[in-house]
Amino acid sequence: KAGVTQTPRYLIKTRGQQVTLSCSPISGHRSVSWYQQTPGQGLQFLFEYFSETQRNKGNFPGRFSGRQFSNSRSEMNVSTLELGDSALYLCASSLEYSTDTQYFGPGTRLTVL
Amino acid sequence: AQTVTQSQPEMSVQEAETVTLSCTYDTSESDYYLFWYKQPPSRQMILVIRQEAYKQQNATENRFSVNFQKAAKSFSLKISDSQLGDAAMYFCAYRSVGSNFGNEKLTFGTGTRLTIIP
Numbered sequence: 001k002a003g004v005t006q007t008p009r010y011l012i013k014t015r016g017q018q019v020t021l022s023c024s025p026i027s028g029h030r031s032v033s034w035y036q037q038t039p040g041q042g043l044q045f046l047f048e049y050f051s052e053t054q055r056n057k058g059n060f061p062g063r064f065s066g067r068q069f070s071n072s073r074s075e076m077n078v079s080t081l082e083l084g085d086s087a088l089y090l091c092a093s094s095l096e097y098s099t100d101t102q103y104f105g106p107g108t109r110l111t112v113l
Numbered sequence: 114a115q116t117v118t119q120s121q122p123e124m125s126v127q128e129a130e131t132v133t134l135s136c137t138y139d140t141s142e143s144d145y146y147l148f149w150y151k152q153p154p155s156r157q158m159i160l161v162i163r164q165e166a167y168k169q170q171n172a173t174e175n176r177f178s179v180n181f182q183k184a185a186k187s188f189s190l191k192i193s194d195s196q197l198g199d200a201a202m203y204f205c206a207y208r209s210v211g212s213n214f215g216n217e218k219l220t221f222g223t224g225t226r227l228t229i230i231p
Contacts, residue, residue, distance in 0.1 A: 106157045
């Protein structure tokens with residue numbers, strides 16, 4: 001069974017631009033979570049989606065948004081990029097919401113210049 | 114809010130030896146999950162082992178085992194017969210069970226970088 005896939009793997013943007021990252025969960029998984037990883041802040045939770053509904057949200061500004069489609073694929077969007085948004089963005093999927101183990105994708109490395 | 118603490122930023126072990134990574138957590142909940150993930154240089158986060166808080170028996174997965182002390186809120190990972198491929202950043206993580214709706218995210222520790230000495 002294929003694992004979690006994320007596209008693109010690497011991205012370079014400039015301040016003020018917006019970016020969309022994509023995540024395809026493991027087949028059959030219905031929950032998708034997003035995390036931001038930086039050297040300074042470590043791993044921080046962004047949001048979690050289940051059945052196309054956002055179930056949980058971390059402490060990030062409104063510039064960070066996401067959505068989930070009926071096939072469980074998810075996208076996250078960051079508008080008006082700032083230098084501090086440079087990070088590894090990890091997507092994780094689980095079979096169901098809340099009680100299941102999360103399996104991670106390889107991440108998208110975003111660099112903001 | 115739950116917190117996870119990994120007090121060892123770096124550890125090293127001789128190949129084939131045993132090493133233990135420490136993790137403590139703070140929670141007021143009685144039911145939850147604990148995980149160890151490894152993140153090698155490829156940055157792919159890989160599940161190592163999972164423990165349900167309601168289970169008293171410590172989880173094991175081949176060379177990896179945990180020492181779960183619920184009362185002490187401690188969750189250490191033991192790696193036996195260390196191999197070069199075990200070199201990675203190891204993260205301890207906590208997840209609430211669904212009874213605490215809206216708070217079921219994974220909370221990670223700051224990680225322990227494990228080096229294997231040939």
